[in-house]
Amino acid sequence: MAKRDYYEVLGVARTATEVEVNKAYRRLAMQHHPDRNVGDPEAEVRFKEVTEAYEVLKDAQRRQVYDRYGHDGLAQAAAGGGVDLGDILSQVFGGAFAGGRRRPRAPRRGEDIEDILDVDLLEAATGVKRTVSVRYEANCRGCGGTGAKPGTHPAPCRRCKGTGGETASLGGMFSFAQACRGCGGRGVVVTDPCPACRGVGRVETRESIDVPVPPGVDTRVRLTVPGRGHEGPPGAARGDLELVVRVREHKVFERDGHNLICQFPVSFARAALGGPVEIPTLTGQKVTAEVPRGAQTHTTVLRVPGHGMPDLDDPRRKGDLLVQLVVETPAALSAEQEELFRRLAELDGVTPPAPRKGLFGKLKDLISGDAPPTEQR
Ligand SMILES: [Zn+2]
Ligand SMILES: [Zn+2]
Structure with a gap:
């Protein structure tokens, strides 16, 4: 079946303006729209025909190609860019006909x-x-995105005759459609490039x-x-x-979901006796928490409610701060502290270690197997 001339299909002159083309299509599409012609299969054929004609004539570039090369010139382009009825309808009718068929889509x-x-x-x-x-x-402000020097226009690509596509052979009977290598699929080539974008657009x-x-x-x-x-x-x-x-990552606080975890050092005495400690929070506030009597290093964890991370959906809800206590063994003892620790050791029923002997003495003990007893439970 021979294709009818697109201008004839829409019933407009070859010199018709964009507005006239739009008007003609709107009228014919209304008339032949399948929703208005239920049970008339020919209506759908006519509707598709006017839509195809409109799709070409509303597009300045494709209209130019059609004017020059007719249906044949456009034939190859169809492989690369099929007619999307929904898009055209939503552009013309603002989505009036889109209901039930497909959602209207912007360009x-x-x-x-x-x-x-x-x-x-x-x-x-x-x-x-x-x-x-x-x-x-962004589109080049100098040329409006065409890439052509202001006052000039891109010319149809000779390689693809303005369709933007070409057929590549894989040998034998296999071939596929691809973007024209002469124009990169744009269908036009810039002969006089825009200085602002060097012809890229x-x-x-x-x-x-x-x-x-x-x-x-x-x-x-x-x-x-x-x-x-x-x-x-x-x-x-x-x-x-x-x-x-x-x-x-934070140096002190580690995140676990909504909770924050940190370690906090406490002295031997504080761990044994319990009592209040001041704990810094992520936001720099100081909160007081209670160390329980007999706190154990690394296993006793204090929970400070509401000082964790806020909930993304409701920032008023906050997680907790979990404080892992680390009991520090004093490294250097004052004379008074040493005396007290010795008394503690006596109460444990353990012999306090002999006074320091110096490195030589310790080595000797080690070799003879006569090392001082170490604390054991
Ligand atoms: Zn430009
Ligand atoms: Zn080309």
Whole structure:
């Protein structure tokens, strides 16, 4: 079946403006829309025909190709970019016909940018406003993204006759469609490049963005800043900026879900007798906690409620601070302390070690096997 001329299908002149093309399509699509012609299979055929014609004539580039090369020139392009009815309908009717068929979709928006955002544990606990510098691709303001020097226009690519596609052979009967290597799939080539972007149509732009980091973030939490990614084709929305949080390790506090864990040194006497100690928290506050009598090194853990990390969804809810006690054995004793420890040792029923002999004496003991007894339980 021979294809009808697209202008004929839409019933417009070859000189029709964009507005006239839109108007004609809106009228015909209404008339032939399958939802309005239930049970009439021919309506769907006519509807597809007008939509295909419109898809070409509304696009200045493809219309140019069609004017020059007709249906044959466009035939190859179909392999690379099929007609998306839903997209066209939503553009023309603003989604009026999209209900029930598919969601209306805006023109393809720009790519998202993903980056890593490093924050301190304290910043993760309190929340912070950070300013990040982001490089994104934008359409060149000088040429509006075409790459052609202002006042000039890109010319249709000769290699692909403006379709942007070409067929590559794998030998034998196998072949596949790929982007034209003459124009990179754009269908046009820039003969007179825009000086601002050197004919690329895109420029790299840097901008500073304030990013609120909410309290409670953890490593791998994603923060989305809408509309701060790469620019899409002219007229399309920008992509998003996606920041993946990475929380730095803290020297003192370790995170375990909503709780924080830290170690805290206590003296021998405090561990044995118990009593209050002042513990520093992540935010710099000092809280008092009670060491139980007979606290054991590394195994006694104090729980300080509400001094852990806030919940990301509800920052008023906070985890606890878990304090692992580390009992420190005194390394250098004053005379008075030594006397007291000796008395303690006597009470244990253990012979206190002999007064220090010096290195030579100790070695001798070791060799003769006459070492002083060590404390044992
Ligand atoms: Zn430019
Ligand atoms: Zn080409």
